[in-house]
Amino acid sequence: DAGITQSPRHKVTETGTPVTLRCHQTENHRYMYWYRQDPGHGLRLIHYSYGVKDTDKGEVSDGYSVSRSKTEDFLLTLESATSSQTSVYFCAISLTGTDTQYFGPGTRLTVL
Amino acid sequence: DAKTTQPNSMESNEEEPVHLPCNHSTISGTDYIHWYRQLPSQGPEYVIHGLTSNVNNRMASLAIAEDRKSSTLILHRATLRDAAVYYCILRANAGGTSYGKLTFGQGTILTVHP
Numbered sequence: 001d002a003g004i005t006q007s008p009r010h011k012v013t014e015t016g017t018p019v020t021l022r023c024h025q026t027e028n029h030r031y032m033y034w035y036r037q038d039p040g041h042g043l044r045l046i047h048y049s050y051g052v053k054d055t056d057k058g059e060v061s062d063g064y065s066v067s068r069s070k071t072e073d074f075l076l077t078l079e080s081a082t083s084s085q086t087s088v089y090f091c092a093i094s095l096t097g098t099d100t101q102y103f104g105p106g107t108r109l110t111v112l
Numbered sequence: 113d114a115k116t117t118q119p120n121s122m123e124s125n126e127e128e129p130v131h132l133p134c135n136h137s138t139i140s141g142t143d144y145i146h147w148y149r150q151l152p153s154q155g156p157e158y159v160i161h162g163l164t165s166n167v168n169n170r171m172a173s174l175a176i177a178e179d180r181k182s183s184t185l186i187l188h189r190a191t192l193r194d195a196a197v198y199y200c201i202l203r204a205n206a207g208g209t210s211y212g213k214l215t216f217g218q219g220t221i222l223t224v225h226p
Contacts, residue, residue: 043216090155103155
């Protein structure tokens with residue numbers, strides 16, 4: 001199994017509070033991704049990173065920001081959480097932009 | 113993005129082969145065909161991919177039609193652990209710092225009966 005961990009695994013928070021999710025990898029892969037998964041929508045890309053301090057938006061980036069200060073860590077921040085951001089969030093990594101993506105175990109976020 | 117069409121669900125019996133179809137009539141010449149699966153309460157997992165030729169690995173086989181407008185994922189002997197959602201995805205080859213986008217559709221829910 002690819003060495004990918006996500007923390008926390010579960011979180012309940014209130015509307016308007018900031019939330020940061022962490023993805024940590026031990027594989028030294030260049031690319032890292034954040035997806036969200038919702039019923040009826042499948043997995044949708046939020047942001048991705050192609051190197052330290054290099055990030056770009058995905059298809060559903062509004063309301064989210066990311067940071068990558070080290071190769072192994074990719075942080076997803078919800079500046080002011082809303083109920084529409086209740087979802088399961090998956091991190092993924094890949095060696096290059098076209099290589100196989102390996103997914104983490106997911107974080108279930110509930111915004112009340 | 114080129115789209116894929118998969119049946120919503122399929123059923124199989126344990127120890128029997130399973131053929132999961134995928135139609136992708138608008139595939140471009142440089143699109144790779146990827147299959148991922150997602151077991152309950154887990155992240156997606158890579159299964160196999162190919163471009164033109166049939167492919168085999170330890171998990172499955174991928175049969176690609178000659179015109180590339182369809183493909184079939186073959187699980188040779190289904191087990192209970194193969195029960196999952198299977199996603200057929202077309203992925204563009206990308207260069208530079210861009211990435212080959214993975215667009216997950218609804219997939220096929222595979223149920224395996226003992």
